Amino acid sequence: MKFANSDSDYRSSKYVICGVMFDGTSSFRTGSRWAPEAIRKGSYNFEPYDYDYDLCEPSVYDMGDVEFGNVNDMIAELQPTISSIIKDGKVPITLGGEHSITLPCMKAFAQEADTTAVIFDAHLDFKENYLGNKFGHASVARNVFELSIPLVQIGVRSGSKIEYERARDDNAFYTMSQIRDDGIGEIIDEVIRSLKTNTIYLSIDVDVVDPAFAPGVGNPEPYGLTPLELRTAIRRLAPLVAGFDIVEITPDYDLGISAIVGAKLILDFIFAHSNSHLNLT
Numbered sequence: 001m002k003f004a005n006s007d008s009d010y011r012s013s014k015y016v017i018c019g020v021m022f023d024g025t026s027s028f029r030t031g032s033r034w035a036p037e038a039i040r041k042g043s044y045n046f047e048p049y050d051y052d053y054d055l056c057e058p059s060v061y062d063m064g065d066v067e068f069g070n071v072n073d074m075i076a077e078l079q080p081t082i083s084s085i086i087k088d089g090k091v092p093i094t095l096g097g098e099h100s101i102t103l104p105c106m107k108a109f110a111q112e113a114d115t116t117a118v119i120f121d122a123h124l125d126f127k128e129n130y131l132g133n134k135f136g137h138a139s140v141a142r143n144v145f146e147l148s149i150p151l152v153q154i155g156v157r158s159g160s161k162i163e164y165e166r167a168r169d170d171n172a173f174y175t176m177s178q179i180r181d182d183g184i185g186e187i188i189d190e191v192i193r194s195l196k197t198n199t200i201y202l203s204i205d206v207d208v209v210d211p212a213f214a215p216g217v218g219n220p221e222p223y224g225l226t227p228l229e230l231r232t233a234i235r236r237l238a239p240l241v242a243g244f245d246i247v248e249i250t251p252d253y254d255l256g257i258s259a260i261v262g263a264k265l266i267l268d269f270i271f272a273h274s275n276s277h278l279n280l281t
């Protein structure tokens with residue numbers, strides 16, 4: 001099964017969808033390796049680009065899934081896959097899998113050009129080591145930061161005292177309380193004003209969304225974004241985005257709704273990116 005209406009061949013495509021069936025470091029509710037299939041299934045719920053605009057039809061190729069036995073293999077082998085997509089001038093859209101898959105994607109971008117990682121996540125993911133693993137999904141932001149890649153985190157509401165101290169010293173993050181006080185639009189405008197790079201890599205950990213809207217995630221965390229707030233953010237950032245991933249959906253823990261939310265966010269990203277001239281809000 002291919003992601004909704006992704007009927008381009010590789011050569012003529014602008015967007016390349018890659019599923020990563022990996023959840024080897026997940027600790028609490030595992031099963032995100034089944035998310036790519038569930039997201040594709042969910043994508044058929046929608047009209048492909050159901051908006052009242054004069055659209056540029058995006059060309060999307062779905063390369064299917066890749067699978068890895070352990071986190072070290074995943075990091076080593078996913079990076080060249082993403083690199084070749086970037087070198088061919090295309091935008092990779094990577095479907096997790098757990099959040100650890102963002103590190104090799106981000107490394108692939110860092111090799112090409114200065115790029116800021118913008119991560120939407122309920123969690124800081126700044127653990128030095130979790131359950132004996134430095135490259136687990138709870139350390140992905142720290143690992144990106146340690147590569148000296150500029151990092152912005154949005155929607156944060158969970159982390160240990162040590163993580164908050166490290167993150168506060170090291171990078172910019174915006175909490176849900178700040179988003180409630182200032183509004184998501186103002187926060188995103190500030191992120192864009194503060195950028196020191198021309199492009200961003202956008203990573204969406206779906207647990208940034210409130211569990212009322214997306215309960216099927218590995219580590220649900222109350223007091224989150226609405227899907228509509230996240231769409232506003234994605235639309236504003238889309239013109240700057242060179243690569244995108246969506247991670248941590250665990251289909252076994254709901255009736256398909258989180259995968260459907262994920263599919264809609266991907267459609268919205270592709271729509272906003274391919275129609276950047278519309279200045280969507």
Ligand code: MN
Pocket residue numbers: 099121123125137140205248
């Ligand atoms: Mn995460």
Ligand code: MN
Pocket residue numbers: 121122123205207208219248
């Ligand atoms: Mn998270």
